[in-house]
Amino acid sequence: DAGVIQSPRHEVTEMGQEVTLRCKPISGHDYLFWYRQTMMRGLELLIYFNNNVPIDDSGMPEDRFSAKMPNASFSTLKIQPSEPRDSAVYFCASSLGRFLQFFGPGTRLTVL
């Protein structure tokens, strides 16, 4: 089993550029979560989907952030325009039902 796959693993971009992070959840999982992790704020839930439908996006920090899940095997998190304060590690996680969230390896985003 491949686990949750995220790409890219590292992204360095300049302020104002659009950034797209990608996630492939574990096959058969019906929930997908996007998290952001920073030293200052710890682990924050940004948004989660159930059966491809966004359920709670109250953690999305600003309108600059958007997430989509066009099908059960793919999701994107987009930041447009990016700002230096968006620099963080972004994790995607998936689960089957409520109790066990499997995390991907994360995307380390640096916005200069």
Place this chain on the structure above:
Amino acid sequence: QQQVKQSPQSLIVQKGGISIINCAYENTAFDYFPWYQQFPGKGPALLIAIRPDVSEKKEGRFTISFNKSAKQFSLHIMDSQPGDSATYFCAASRGSNYQLIWGAGTKLIIKP
């Protein structure tokens, strides 16, 4: 009400010692309490979890102790090993709400 307070922020334990990390919560509706382990450069991974109908759960060297009346739960790592050095997160969730409420994390260092 929604917070999970985790302590200590960091912990140094000698090899072979017992590592103890504590978490406290306010929302009595929480009914699922997992602990996640995160190594540098990796996503968090589920270590062990407990429901409030039991006071203790043990898996190998890892034990969760749960005190429902005090609204506290703790992770004990017996015979701590250098390979246990990681950041540990407690979390909680309730009912049909799939959002995990995360503690701030504890960076554990086991000295050889």
